[in-house]
Amino acid sequence: MKKFTSLKSIPAYLPIVNIDTDMIIPKQFLKTIKRTGLGKNLFHEMRYDDDGKNIDNFILNKSPYNNSKILIAGNNFGCGSSREHAPWALLDFGITCVISSSYADIFYNNCFKNGILPIILDEEKIKELAEYSKRKEEIEINLKEEKILFGNNELKFKIDPFKKKCLIEGLDDIALSLEKSSHINEFEKKVKSARPWIFND
Known part of the structure; x- marks a missing residue:
């Protein structure tokens, strides 16, 4: 697992609540036990039409968000079944940090086990960060200091010390x-x- 210390990226903003693991990676792509190759099917039903063509107005199909490493999502992210393929798909796409107001417990813990940092912030702070996404401006995640830097501002977040150690050391x-x-x-x-x-x- 890669070590996580800090990260800079233009965040992609997906303001949908209750995104479950089947929306993240649909069940037809769960046959593999490999952690690679799932990124192309991330949010498959929202990214592609019935003919397999990109849906242009979906955030991760637009530049520069198609290269985002940070995803800002609605509350209760990762609910539904406990499939570990969900963080695998996010990671394979290139997303190594998710920001939401709440997560399903199993998904939240699976993120740490796969090198993804899930940050919990209240809705008002998420709205602040969403403006930087809309303006296509980078934000920075500093895990060691547990803060998010954007413009001349910073937001603090909290993380379990053991989970933090595992991410920083790649364990x-x-x-x-x-x-x-x-x-x-x-x-x-x-x-x-x-x-x-x-x-x-």
Whole structure:
């Protein structure tokens, strides 16, 4: 997992509430277990018409938002089923930070496990940032200091210290387990010595 410390981008503003994981990545694209290749199908039903052509007025089909790394969304983002393909699709498209007033719990936690920073702000602050999106101006996310910089202004946000550490150090669940490999090996040695029959072929 890539380390996350700071990020600059023109944010894409998608002011739709209750965007569920099926809207983020529809069920027909869930056959893969790979984390790559899903970006082209992100928000598929909103991005493409019945013939597979781009819907020009959808935000992520417009320049410069088609290169946005930050998505500003409506409240209750990521509700619905618990599919991990949703953060995979966002990440594969290039989005590494989502800003919303609330998230579904499972989606929120899955973001951290995949290198995406989900920021929670109240609606008034989100409206402030949305103006910078409309003006096609960059904002900056500083995770270490837990703040968003835009123009001459800044907004503070809060993040769980452990989740913050994982993002900054690029630690997913596997990496966290590997950090304890010496303890795991020591435990296995003790078990093998005390109960050798467990390890017999």
